[in-house]
Amino acid sequence: xxxxxxxxxxxxxxSEMKKKHRDLLVKRFFSNKLALFGSILMTVIVLLAIISPxxxxxxxxxxxxxxxxxxxxxxxxxxTDNYGRDLFSxxxxxxxxxxxxxxxxxxxxxxxGMIIGLYSxxxxxxxxxxxxxxxxxxxxxxxxxxxxxxxxxxPRLENVIIALVIVFTPSVARTVRxxxxxxxxxxYVEALKAQGASASRIIWLxxxxxxxxxxxxxxxxxFADSIIIEAALSFLGAGIPAPxxxxxxxxxxxxTVIFNAWWMTLFPGIAIMLSVFGxxxxxxxxxxxxxxxxxxxxx
Amino acid sequence: xxxLLLEVxxxxxxxxxxxGRVTAVDDVSFSVKQxxxxxxxGESGCGKSVTAESILRLLxxxxxxxxGNIFFQEKDILRFRYSELQKLRGNDISxxxxxxxxxxxxxxxxxxxxxxxxxxxxNLTKKxxxxxxxxxxxxxxxxxxxKRVNEYPHELSGGMRQRVMIAMALSCxxxxxxxxxxxxxxDVTIQSQILDLIKDLxxxxxxxxxxxxxxxxxxxxxxxxxxVMYLGQVIxxxxxxxxxxxxxxxxxxxxxxxxxxxxxxxxxxxxxxxGKVPTLNQIPPGCRFAPRCEFATNLCKTExxxxxxxxxxxxxxCWHFKEIQEKGGVMNGIRNESDKVTS
Numbered sequence: 197x198x199x200x201x202x203x204x205x206x207x208x209x210x211s212e213m214k215k216k217h218r219d220l221l222v223k224r225f226f227s228n229k230l231a232l233f234g235s236i237l238m239t240v241i242v243l244l245a246i247i248s249p250x251x252x253x254x255x256x257x258x259x260x261x262x263x264x265x266x267x268x269x270x271x272x273x274x275x276t277d278n279y280g281r282d283l284f285s286x287x288x289x290x291x292x293x294x295x296x297x298x299x300x301x302x303x304x305x306x307x308x309g310m311i312i313g314l315y316s317x318x319x320x321x322x323x324x325x326x327x328x329x330x331x332x333x334x335x336x337x338x339x340x341x342x343x344x345x346x347x348x349x350x351p352r353l354e355n356v357i358i359a360l361v362i363v364f365t366p367s368v369a370r371t372v373r374x375x376x377x378x379x380x381x382x383x384y385v386e387a388l389k390a391q392g393a394s395a396s397r398i399i400w401l402x403x404x405x406x407x408x409x410x411x412x413x414x415x416x417x418x419f420a421d422s423i424i425i426e427a428a429l430s431f432l433g434a435g436i437p438a439p440x441x442x443x444x445x446x447x448x449x450x451x452t453v454i455f456n457a458w459w460m461t462l463f464p465g466i467a468i469m470l471s472v473f474g475x476x477x478x479x480x481x482x483x484x485x486x487x488x489x490x491x492x493x494x495x
Numbered sequence: 496x497x498x499l500l501l502e503v504x505x506x507x508x509x510x511x512x513x514x515g516r517v518t519a520v521d522d523v524s525f526s527v528k529q530x531x532x533x534x535x536x537g538e539s540g541c542g543k544s545v546t547a548e549s550i551l552r553l554l555x556x557x558x559x560x561x562x563g564n565i566f567f568q569e570k571d572i573l574r575f576r577y578s579e580l581q582k583l584r585g586n587d588i589s590x591x592x593x594x595x596x597x598x599x600x601x602x603x604x605x606x607x608x609x610x611x612x613x614x615x616x617x618n619l620t621k622k623x624x625x626x627x628x629x630x631x632x633x634x635x636x637x638x639x640x641x642k643r644v645n646e647y648p649h650e651l652s653g654g655m656r657q658r659v660m661i662a663m664a665l666s667c668x669x670x671x672x673x674x675x676x677x678x679x680x681x682d683v684t685i686q687s688q689i690l691d692l693i694k695d696l697x698x699x700x701x702x703x704x705x706x707x708x709x710x711x712x713x714x715x716x717x718x719x720x721x722x723v724m725y726l727g728q729v730i731x732x733x734x735x736x737x738x739x740x741x742x743x744x745x746x747x748x749x750x751x752x753x754x755x756x757x758x759x760x761x762x763x764x765x766x767x768x769x770g771k772v773p774t775l776n777q778i779p780p781g782c783r784f785a786p787r788c789e790f791a792t793n794l795c796k797t798e799x800x801x802x803x804x805x806x807x808x809x810x811x812x813c814w815h816f817k818e819i820q821e822k823g824g825v826m827n828g829i830r831n832e833s834d835k836v837t838s
């Protein structure tokens with residue numbers, strides 16, 4: 197054999213191919229203008245939420261009764277609320293709360309949904325039990341279930357996350373399960389069995405990796421949905437407790453003075469809209485990127 | 496130890512379905528010796544794949560009942576515990592599947608998948624396994640194996656993927672290879688390359704091979720012994736030479752006769768076995784082939800024939816095979832007339 201290649205050359209070929217593959221993915225993502233716009237929007241919101249304490253001149257809790265309900269101006273960027281608190285710093289701080297909740301919920305539901313979905317797809321007996329439980333949970337309207345859970349747990353940030361995880365896990369589990377059922381019937385799973393691979397190896401190293409892309413896409417939508425439901429919960433008084441700023445709380449505060457101080461409703465509303473819009477665009481872009489079928493349809 | 500590798504003895508496989516119990520494989524016996532290639536031939540749905548899958552016990556055990564024995568090196572696979580089964584699969588017995596397009600996991604590189612198979616059964620470091628994977632790919636004749644190991648299945652053609660599957664199946668040097676229609680999904684030139692490859696590697700590793708196929712050409716090319724199945728039963732077993740020169744069972748004769756010949760007129764009508772395969776729910780009471788057999792008598796319709804031995808190494812399941820032989824068999828039909836024209 198003349199083409200004996202040394203390990204060094206082998207590794208260089210390997211890394212070169214990996215790089216090529218990565219470049220292609222990046223290029224494809226950037227060619228999708230909407231997805232790019234969505235991700236830029238999200239980056240801006242995340243950055244604002246992180247660095248805001250360093251440049252806002254007011255804390256979100258600072259009361260100034262003299263300057264209450266001031267319209268947007270030079271001193272108060274977005275105006276002040278009915279206690280004279282700076283609306284801009286309350287909104288960017290609210291962004292932090294919303295993003296923490298959205299992110300935590302997306303991550304935890306993905307992990308739980310993955311475990312439940314994969315095992316119920318692989319083991320028929322578990323499937324019956326787990327899917328009936330998730331059917332039961334999905335039978336309740338999401339908001340109603342979340343309110344019920346919040347009522348029993350009490351209004352706290354952690355409890356909002358727990359409530360939303362309970363609300364969203366069944367739908368993630370269903371997505372994972374349906375994708376896993378398709379993968380499970382593929383010949384390569386049978387081939388793996390014929391090779392003597394164990395069940396956990398097949399589930400975690402082979403089926404899981406194949407259902408990852410629909411899961412990631414689903415997670416971005418869950419992120420957006422959690423922001424909306426958290427806002428709704430806070431608006432109804434079942435979410436983040438009062439003095440803390442969250443977008444839902446801000447809307448609630450603005451409700452009573454909506455005809456005198458439009459900015460108290462408009463700006464939190466825009467914040468919710470932009471972040472959900474950005475996340476959905478980003479999710480759509482990811483789906484196009486990760487799903488080979490839509491790629492083919494486009495090019 | 497004898498050179499008998501695998502012995503399937505009176506194997507019955509029942510499936511529990513909504514319409515009651517169905518017996519997909521009924522009383523099948525055959526054996527494979529070291530270095531021998533046994534062809535299992537039959538129409539779709541005759542139980543050949545089920546037989547193959549039960550050797551590795553890949554069928555869903557909740558709805559499947561096995562009867563009989565499958566001895567692998569004198570140990571009964573059907574009595575194995577799950578952990579023993581895992582050690583057996585891929586290590587002692589490997590399998591190649593029909594469709595190379597879906598037999599590889601699309602999210603891993605092919606090298607990665609061969610490495611995984613190696614690490615499962617052999618005490619190798621990751622690095623050694625990677626080198627071994629390249630060696631295996633080179634052995635199967637893939638050009639530039641160093642480059643190919645890092646490619647994903649979708650970057651390879653069907654023939655390439657089947658080579659990868661073969662590399663993976665042979666990576667642990669199994670004693671028995673089960674090839675379930677390895678060439679059906681490939682085009683003709685690739686088919687013969689893959690068959691040659693399997694043949695060469697079989698000689699190199701001295702493996703026993705079970706070749707499951709419905710293609711008699713494949714059988715003629717690689718097999719030493721042939722088992723013909725019909726509706727879950729073995730109806731004839733013989734060496735490859737005797738099957739092609741003097742088939743005993745009318746079904747085997749019909750199969751051979753329905754192969755188109757390269758010589759002869761192009762508008763020659765091909766022989767067709769009348770009727771169609773009955774479903775497993777409506778198995779004929781007597782000989783299973785009786786409703787489609789042109790020699791069927793009342794005896795055939797009511798009494799089940801046994802698999803009889805004939806001329807020391809042959810077996811056939813037919814009441815009248817001797818008389819049919821004397822009459823010249825199914826072979827005596829259209830073919831002879833057209834042969835006269837050409838010769």
